[in-house]
Structure formats: structure tokens, C-alpha cells
Amino acid sequence: xxxxxxxxxxxxxxxxxxxxxxxxGRLSARVAVVVSNxxxxxxxxxxxxxxxxxxxxxxxxxxxxEEYDAHLVGVLRAHHVELVCLAGFMRRLTPVLIDxxxxxxxxxxxxxxxxxxxVDAQRQALEHGVRVAGCTVHLVTPTIDAGPIVxxxxxxxxxxxxxxxxxxxxxxxEHRVYPEAIxxxxxxxGRVEGRRWISTGRTAPLSDAxxxx
Amino acid sequence: xxxxxxxxxxxxxxxxxxxxxxxxGRLSARVAVVVSNxxxxxxxxxxxxxxxxxxxxxxxxxxxxEEYDAHLVGVLRAHHVELVCLAGFMRRLTPVLIDxxxxxxxxxxxxxxxxxxxVDAQRQALEHGVRVAGCTVHLVTPTIDAGPIVxxxxxxxxxxxxxxxxxxxxxxxEHRVYPEAIxxxxxxxGRVEGRRWISTGRTAPLSDAxxxx
Numbered sequence: 001x002x003x004x005x006x007x008x009x010x011x012x013x014x015x016x017x018x019x020x021x022x023x024x025g026r027l028s029a030r031v032a033v034v035v036s037n038x039x040x041x042x043x044x045x046x047x048x049x050x051x052x053x054x055x056x057x058x059x060x061x062x063x064x065x066e067e068y069d070a071h072l073v074g075v076l077r078a079h080h081v082e083l084v085c086l087a088g089f090m091r092r093l094t095p096v097l098i099d100x101x102x103x104x105x106x107x108x109x110x111x112x113x114x115x116x117x118x119v120d121a122q123r124q125a126l127e128h129g130v131r132v133a134g135c136t137v138h139l140v141t142p143t144i145d146a147g148p149i150v151x152x153x154x155x156x157x158x159x160x161x162x163x164x165x166x167x168x169x170x171x172x173x174e175h176r177v178y179p180e181a182i183x184x185x186x187x188x189x190g191r192v193e194g195r196r197w198i199s200t201g202r203t204a205p206l207s208d209a210x211x212x213x
Numbered sequence: 214x215x216x217x218x219x220x221x222x223x224x225x226x227x228x229x230x231x232x233x234x235x236x237x238g239r240l241s242a243r244v245a246v247v248v249s250n251x252x253x254x255x256x257x258x259x260x261x262x263x264x265x266x267x268x269x270x271x272x273x274x275x276x277x278x279e280e281y282d283a284h285l286v287g288v289l290r291a292h293h294v295e296l297v298c299l300a301g302f303m304r305r306l307t308p309v310l311i312d313x314x315x316x317x318x319x320x321x322x323x324x325x326x327x328x329x330x331x332v333d334a335q336r337q338a339l340e341h342g343v344r345v346a347g348c349t350v351h352l353v354t355p356t357i358d359a360g361p362i363v364x365x366x367x368x369x370x371x372x373x374x375x376x377x378x379x380x381x382x383x384x385x386x387e388h389r390v391y392p393e394a395i396x397x398x399x400x401x402x403g404r405v406e407g408r409r410w411i412s413t414g415r416t417a418p419l420s421d422a423x424x425x426x
Contacts, residue, residue: 112345112367115328129409132325132347132365152345154325154367159412196342199372 002029002186005081007072007089008036012043013171014087014108014178019050021179029186033079035072037091053079059091069096076101083186085178086140095142103148103192105140106185108178110170112136112152117145122167131157133166135174137181139197148197150181150190215242215399218294220285220302221249225256226384227300227321227391232263234392242399246292248285250304266292272304282309289314296399298391299353308355316361316405318353319398321391323383325349325365330358335380344370346379348387350394352410361410363394363403 006015015034021027034047037059044054055075062068073096076084084097086107098105111121112134118124125133134154141147153173157166184190190199219228228247234240247260250272257267268288275281286309289297297310299320311318324334325347331337338346347367354360366386370379397403403412 112325112328112343114341114343115325127409128327129362129411130325130327130365131362132367134345134367136344149342149344152343154345154347159414196340198342201372 002182003032003080003082004029004085004182005076005079005083006031006034006047006085006087007091008034008041008043008087009038009090010041010043010088012036012041012046012087014085014174015043016046017175018085018087018179018182019046019052020175021182027179027183029083029182032081033075035075037089043087065092065094066096069094073097073100083182085182087178092144093140093142098140098142103139104185106150106178106181107138107140107145107147108174108181109136109138109145110167110174112154113138113145113149120163122170123163125157126161126163126166133157133170135170135177137174137178139185139192146195148192148195150184150197151177153177215395216245216293216295217242217298217395218289218292218296219244219247219260219298219300220304221247221254221256221300222251222303223254223256223301225249225254225259225300227298227387228256229259230388231298231300231392231395232259232265233388234395240392240396242296242395245294246288248288250302256300278305278307279309282307286310286313296395298395300391305357306353306355311353311355316352317398319363319391319394320351320353320358320360321387321394322349322351322358323380323387325367326351326358326362333376335383336376338370339374339376339379346370346383348383348390350387350391352398352405359408361405361408363397363410364390366390 008015022029031052034052034054036044036056039056047054084101084105113136116124132154136149137151138149139147155169190197221228235242244265247265247267249257249269252269260267297314297318326349329337345367349362350364351362352360368382403410
């Protein structure tokens with residue numbers, strides 16, 4: 001059973017998907033803490049309703065991103081977090097956090113990376129005119145949206161799609177693959193090799209899965 | 214019934230897929246000529262077996278790409294070609310050919326563009342570590358692999374994929390979507406708007422489909 005910390009900035013619909021997967025028995029995990037950088041983020045109420053402790057750490061007033069992240073690491077460690085899951089956390093992370101949880105920070109991005117990194121991925125996809133879109137769960141590295149890919153899922157783009165209809169279709173897939181990717185990483189069913197996640201299909205202890213634990 | 218010219222350099226498996234789609238009645242078209250820049254390309258024999266005239270225009274010995282393309286345009290025009298389909302044609306086209314068939318040159322590329330343009334797309338995808346790959350049928354513009362996207366299809370990448378197994382899985386999808394994309398373009402079921410192909414789902418005459426005919 002892996003101990004998760006989930007970081008949100010808004011409604012945290014992927015947090016809810018993770019909590020559902022745990023409740024359904026699809027994911028053997030416990031969310032030890034939900035951290036939001038935004039006071040009153042709707043996801044905080046969902047976490048509380050599920051009995052999950054919440055912490056708000058405003059991003060305002062810190063002398064540097066590094067000091068913010070150092071404080072965040074302290075909060076996650078205090079809750080014995082083993083795996084950090086970004087769920088709509090609108091902050092760029094520094095190596096201070098990433099190195100504190102080597103190969104143990106996951107993010108979900110609403111595009112088939114490496115296509116359309118960064119903000120407004122769904123709009124980028126529509127404006128580019130792609131006919132297939134999707135989402136990517138990846139390990140977080142200091143380069144935004146470029147870490148090893150654990151899972152991806154694709155969806156069609158329809159002729160009458162707007163950013164909202166496409167985003168909703170992609171979000172359904174995010175909710176499906178994010179808990180599954182958490183399971184793969186937490187059960188050690190793969191390892192990081194260069195810039196790739198190599199699925200091994202063989203369980204290894206969480207702390208040894210990347211040879212650094 | 215649209216008149217096609219198909220350009221190949223090798224086995225031309227997509228040519229065979231186009232010929233099958235025509236034979237099956239999925240595509241109302243006639244392949245008027247198959248052009249190869251390589252003498253003895255295996256696809257030439259397939260074309261001949263199907264009763265399709267073939268022409269070899271070696272790329273060697275031309276003073277410029279433009280003069281090669283001008284000759285190619287002459288051959289295509291002589292066969293009354295309306296829509297040019299690249300099927301593994303390993304030559305970069307110049308505006309001489311592209312402008313002779315405005316929005317009427319199609320290519321299929323073995324990746325989900327804009328990811329992995331250029332050569333060895335399947336290897337690029339594997340090395341990047343994506344979990345979803347695919348193919349793209351697009352209109353050809355002078356910028357390689359960047360023209361308006363007509364259709365895309367995705368395939369999973371499996372843990373034990375090699376470049377060959379992934380390429381074979383993608384190729385099956387190429388064979389499925391390329392004839393369908395030819396149908397969409399030739400029946401005028403879309404138009405080009407900026408860098409996008411906008412599917413309209415409404416038939417327009419081929420010559421007026423892009424407002425330039």
C-alpha cells in the first residue's frame with residue numbers, strides 16, 4: 001500500500017478519480033494528504049469529505065520557488081508521502097521537490113506528449129488540427145512535460161469539437177489512466193532508463209524500483 | 214470518380230491498400246499512373262499486375278529538384294491526375310509540384326504528427342518512450358510533415374515492441390485510413406483553412422473544394 005500526496009490548485013477531478021480507484025479496490029494506496037496552493041480550491045472540500053487531511057500552502061510571499069518547494073517537501077514528508085501526484089497543480093516544481101522524491105512525482109497532461117506541452121494543450125491540439133488527441137501520465141523532471149511516459153491514452157477529435165468538449169473527452173481518459181499509472185509506478189512494474197519508463201511487468205519494491213532507493 | 218497518381222520508391226504497400234479499397238468499392242477512384250523514382254521498386258510489379266501504367270523517373274542526373282518535379286508534373290498531367298498520393302516516395306517535393314496540385318497532394322506519415330516528423334518516425338517514437346503511436350494522412354506543403362491533417366489513427370506501443378513490430382502495427386492503420394482520407398479529399402468533404410483541414414461532411418466538387426479550383 002503506497003502513501004500518496006496529491007497536489008491540486010482547483011477542483012482536483014483527478015484527485016477524485018484516484019480516491020474512487022482506491023475505494024473500488026483498483027488501486028492499493030492511501031492518500032495521506034492533499035495540498036493546494038489556492039485557498040478554497042474546490043478539491044479541498046472533496047478531500048475533506050473523503051476524510052483526507054488537507055493543507056493549503058499559498059504560493060504568495062515566498063522569497064523563491066525553492067523555498068516554497070522546501071516547505072512543501074516538509075509537509076509531504078511529515079505525512080510519510082512516498083509518491084507525489086500532481087492533479088492540476090498550477091505550479092512549476094523545482095529540483096528541490098523533484099530530487100526529494102526521485103522518480104516518484106507523477107503528473108497527467110492533457111495531450112499526447114511530446115505534442116502540445118505547456119498550457120492550453122487542448123486548444124493547441126484543436127488549433128493544430130489534429131484528429132487524435134489524448135493524455136499522458138509521466139514522471140516529473142525539471143523540464144516541463146518531458147519526463148518518462150508511464151501511460152498514454154488517445155481520443156478522437158470530432159468535427160464539431162470545442163476546447164471544452166475535447167477537454168471533457170480527454171479528462172475521462174485522464175481519470176482512467178492516472179490511477180493505473182500510479183499502480184504501475186507504486187508496484188514497481190517498471191524502471192526509468194534514460195528518458196524512458198521501461199515497463200517490466202515484474203513487481204519490485206517501491207524503494208528499489210529505480211535503483212536509487 | 215477521382216483520378217489518382219501514386220508516387221512510390223519501394224514496395225508501395227499503401228498503393229496496394231488504395232487498389233484494394235478501389236476494388237472493394239470503398240473508394241471511388243482510378244489509379245491512372247504509378248511513378249517510382251527507383252527502377253525495380255517492388256511496387257511497380259504490383260501496379261502492373263493490377264493493370265496500372267507505371268513510369269520510372271530516376272532522381273539521378275537532374276540539375277535541380279525543381280526540374281525533376283517539373284518533369285514529374287508533366288507525367289502526372291499527361292495521365293490526367295487530379296490527386297497525387299505519396300506512398301513511400303522518398304523524395305522531398307518542391308513547390309513546383311505542390312503548387313501544380315494545390316491542396317491535392319496527400320502523404321501518409323507513420324507518427325501522430327506533429328510528434329516525430331521526418332525519417333525513422335517509429336524509431337523516434339520508441340526512443341522517446343511514448344505509449345501511444347499512430348499515423349497521419351496530411352496534405353503536403355513545402356514544410357515537411359506539417360501540412361493540414363486529414364485523418365489520424367492511433368495504436369498502442371507494447372512493452373516488447375521493436376521498431377519492426379511497431380512499424381507493422383502502424384502500417385495496418387495506414388492501410389485503413391489512407392484510402393478513407395483520399396475519399397474525404399476527393400469527395401470535397403472538407404476544406405483547408407489556415408494550417409487546418411476542416412471537415413465539412415458536405416460534398417463539394419473536387420475543383421471547388423478549396424476555393425481555388
